[in-house]
Amino acid sequence: MSTTLHTPATRYRPPAPLGGRSSARPRSTRRSVLALLFLAPALVLLGAFVAWPMLSAFRLSFTDSSGFGRESWVGLENYARVFTDPAVLRALGNTALYAALFTPTAVISALLLALALNHPRLPLRGAFRTALFLPFVVSLAVAAFAWSYLLDPQIGLLNHWLRGGGIQLGNVLQDPTLAMPTVALVAVWKNFGFYMVIFLAGLQEIPASLREAAVVDGASAWQRFVHITLPMLSNTFAFVLIVALIAALQAFDQIYVMTGGGPFGSTQTIVMEIYESGFRELELGFASALSYVLLAITLLLSLVQFVFFGRREQDTQ
């Protein structure tokens, strides 16, 4: 370090920390130009394909644009439609239902399996972890093909097995009450392994000494779980919960493949509605307004996540 101080050639200064005080010293323009050169490709791309589209979508959301010809200003009409059109309200409600089905199921199954994988007496730990994580590399679309076939009322193997066990499911994808749980289940199947791995990392950060001390003090397995594991895992839990909620808001792929939003609109979600109104019916203004509603909900959740992240970073410092 001392050599650094004695060398006039070095122009290096540490970057300003995110929350810290900025240095009062003048900074050379040469360094700014240099930094801009490094940043230019990313900034141009993020500007063109993220920032500008954000502004553009905002403007579009107040028009009746169809992508061609004239468009006129319609004020808040598109937003009014989001909150009054029964079909759109249904899509919002369906998305909430999907999130309510997907999030707890995925997060809790991931937590339980991470705890089981972390159990000292589990044999074949590596094989189990591999098997449980494997669904994560399958795309939701391909998962949807496989599950549609498994659940086929005539030639579906799972349906056949369940019938053998006395459970008559019928055609779940044509059933307005069962279609939504089914598409949520497919997403749970695909994603629980990912959340499980995050929980595993969180579990491995818990110092073994805490558990050992509790064992010495005579704490039961349940007491150790409630008083050590759960509190130590609370940040990881909050993180996984919000990541899963945001993923649930964006439900599209398997629904597009399995039901196309049906039967009778019972699996129509926000992103399905954006896709159909934007790219099939070419109601770009309305689709943009709906996009902004999705954005607002996501931002709200992300801010909560950001607060948690900030806390996590402070905790580890």
Place this chain on the structure above:
Amino acid sequence: MTATALRRPRRLHAASVMLVLGMLLAAAAALLPIAIIVFTAFKPIAEVNAYPPTLVPGQWTLENFARIFEELPFARLILNSVVFAGGVTLFALLFDSLAAYALARIDFRGSRVLLIAIIATLMIPFQATLIPVYQLVADLGWINTYAGLIAPRAADAFGIFFLRQFFLSLPRDLDNAARIDGASEFRIFRSVILPNAVPALLTLGIFTFVNNWNDLLWPLVFTTDAEMGTITSGLTLLTGPGGIIPQGVMMAGSLIAVLPLAVMFLMIQRRFIESVATTGMK
């Protein structure tokens, strides 16, 4: 064996059996859809439609693989998936690491504001800007081109943030030594920082590749020509109304879609298990 284990062997034994049974059940549930893809892909069409359905083929055949190449321009779709997911990954790694270097190692006016702006865009779901991005790509004449598929994703706020955090964790002495020797910032980036950031680049690269390889909505929106789709978007053309393609053919296509990522994961998994095993030995 702890003292408690010796005192209550029978109850603990029962708990262990429950644990293993539960895990076997969970693993079976995780693997059943994958097994159905693999086995059905090799089943003759008559067997696929036979009742009662079976899991394992009585007779193994490659006819489904031959047919997927007849039903779809499948070789082209494989190429498109590789170019799209690979292209996005390579460009994003390059542009993200360049930007991350400036934010982590060069002190310049406005760096903090810029970092906050980049973190803010991290929260925007791509679905929310899909329509204006589509209009922009269309205005550029890039619908049904690799440029249209790749360019909008060739820089990524998450990647910049992730790599910046990693670069900050690298010891300053590494690049200060090079600076004293008179190396340019670009040279330090290329010869000092990047070689030391290989694990982070690999992590980010795998993450980016898997996400794009598996994406459906993106290729669905930016390609209308069946020749320009990816494996994932191409296969959806065979389902839905009018899609009366035999399940065996669908599963053969699905197997080809899954195989590269599954092989990649199984190779990485070994290293992953190794590192977990060594840290768990303490």
